[in-house]
Amino acid sequence: MISLSNPSPPGRTLAEQVYGALKSDILAGALTAGSALLTRDLLERYHCGVSPLREAVARLVGEQFLEATSHRGVRVPSFSVNDVEDVYRIRIALEREALALAIIHGDDNWEGAILAAGHRMEKAPLPDRNEDQGHAVSEWEKRHRSFHTSLVSAAPSPRLLRLINQMVDQTERYRALRLAGSDQAKIGRDIVAEHRRLMDLVIARDPACLELLADHLDHTRQAVVALIRSAAIP
Amino acid sequence: MISLSNPSPPGRTLAEQVYGALKSDILAGALTAGSALLTRDLLERYHCGVSPLREAVARLVGEQFLEATSHRGVRVPSFSVNDVEDVYRIRIALEREALALAIIHGDDNWEGAILAAGHRMEKAPLPDRNEDQGHAVSEWEKRHRSFHTSLVSAAPSPRLLRLINQMVDQTERYRALRLAGSDQAKIGRDIVAEHRRLMDLVIARDPACLELLADHLDHTRQAVVALIRSAAIP
DNA sequence: AATTTTTCCATTTTCCAAAATATTGACAGG
DNA sequence: CCTGTCAATATTTTGGAAAATGGAAAAATT
Structure with missing residues (x-):
């Protein structure tokens, strides 16, 4: 099981699956807005290694679904x-x-x-x-x-x-x-x-x-x- | 030297630097449109490991400066x-x-x-x-x-x-x-x-x-x- | 000869451990 | 009591090696 709020988003590579799952979770509000995401929590949550996770996150940053700060991890943008x-x-x-x-x-x-x-x-x-x-x-x-x-x-x-x-x-x-x-x-x-x-x-x-x-x-x-x-x- | 068409884009992490350099090269046309990018060429070109490269590429994919296909690498979008x-x-x-x-x-x-x-x-x-x-x-x-x-x-x-x-x-x-x-x-x-x-x-x-x-x-x-x-x- | 199956190879993708960087808390000096 | 420095800890970032995947050549079957 990869996603927590979506059954099983199809995607060939692990990175793509994690990308889909993470995006779903962000859109569904499963990850509270404004909160910082700890790498190891995400690793646990999506059951994968750092590489696919990091890739998924980077892509979501490029699409503005996540905000990144150097060496300080990523945050879910807050509501305003x-x-x-x-x-x-x-x-x-x-x-x-x-x-x-x-x-x-x-x-x-x-x-x-x-x-x-x-x-x-x-x-x-x-x-x-x-x-x-x-x-x-x-x-x-x-x-x-x-x-x-x-x-x-x-x-x-x-x-x-x-x-x-x-x-x-x-x-x-x-x-x-x-x-x-x-x-x-x-x-x-x-x-x-x-x-x-x-x-x-x-x-x-x-x-x-x-x-x-x-x-x-x-x-x-x-x-x-x-x-x-x-x-x-x- | 990281970039080939930009002096030295400031950026804290290596991944960010590579991101900037790669983006510059795409915008400047240093990477011909429509061409497929081989991972090991990029590794050579930007003088870094796979992780930062992969992250930079993923982000550019999210911003549509690169097109990715599963297990078939990335391409520079062609002109049309x-x-x-x-x-x-x-x-x-x-x-x-x-x-x-x-x-x-x-x-x-x-x-x-x-x-x-x-x-x-x-x-x-x-x-x-x-x-x-x-x-x-x-x-x-x-x-x-x-x-x-x-x-x-x-x-x-x-x-x-x-x-x-x-x-x-x-x-x-x-x-x-x-x-x-x-x-x-x-x-x-x-x-x-x-x-x-x-x-x-x-x-x-x-x-x-x-x-x-x-x-x-x-x-x-x-x-x-x-x-x-x-x-x-x- | 054509088509399918198998094997091999180049490439991408993933994991993991080491390195770099921030954050926290304690402690000494003002 | 506040402030700044320094070590200890936690977290992110990176490189390289191993695994997975797709495509093409080779082999086998019809």
Whole structure:
């Protein structure tokens, strides 16, 4: 067993497996934000030698999922309002660009994929109460993410799509927070209607969809920021 | 001696030094694009053991300056028109966002830095003929880059600025090509006037500067694309 | 002759122990 | 009582040797 929060991320070399497992753990919040990671704990946790671990860590540093200081190990970046705003700002700029490309280049398959993803999202509704519905919420999040991915998937820009994915992953780190306060987050927003309208505009290739997407993401940003503030994260 | 095209990049650990040296060599084109890198050549070249090399490579993979395939080593990504367009697209979206933030948050120091950078750029003019003026061109490029950096430097978004830097580095790889054809690139463009106008609009906090910057970068993109096409790069 | 299987070799990947560097706590001097 | 120095300890970093892997040549089978 390699990962503690993911069954078994496929990857040929050990270093890749550890990379995947460590990344999952960071995104899932299994490694508390702001904490320093001791090498020997990680060695124990991922059951490997120093080389694969070090390689995995170095790669995550390159992708900003970890912060490194010479001779002082690595830390999981801590949460902050500024950081959330930073990430969402980038995400909005990039997704808008990608969506603009997608509505130019998208074909029938793309439209089909969007409809399918939208449908799957509506079929896994966000539970009204967030009591012990952790699984349901997580399923919804997964489908929600794949809906957004489908929107921009037709953009012929691998780098752009990769960067967007990276930013989405960054926001993923705040998921625990989002889940804790999903009730408030929904206040004043009809999520389903919002997405359906977005979907319609996109498929109609209406340029207004760019603004709508930007607004949609900005609302999410505001919700997350509000949550951090209320959760009193340093 | 660690680096082959850079004197001695400061860095505490060996891995960091190798990282810097390898990155420099990639950006400077010392490692031909598209070529596979043999581990033992790199070991020889950077005069270090496998561990620091491996770590440096892993980090560069995370930043997309190298492509890795399991058990088949790493390659320097090859040049392509699509890639240039991809990178510039991202760069434009991000720099526009950053400049918008900068003209909101910029203070007097920021304005001063822009004026200084603009002045330095004008004092190191691009030579008319690109005969053996390699050094002069490279000095101009350095100052040109620092001018553009100064424009967005006031944006309070570390992630955004880092990403922009990364994209500029990516375009840096095509520098050899740009130099080879700098004559053509200048045709029909008054670079000095273009930059001065940009500078004036930015300092006046005129929102029109966003469009101008985007156009400016787009022209550069077109010039680079034309060069690649004429250089018949696969 | 074509196709599959086997063997060998170059290369990457991994482990491990030694070296380098930070951090902690104690202790002497101001 | 505070401050700075020095040793002891903990942690990270590095080099080299061993293991694993993929690809290509050689052998064997159809």
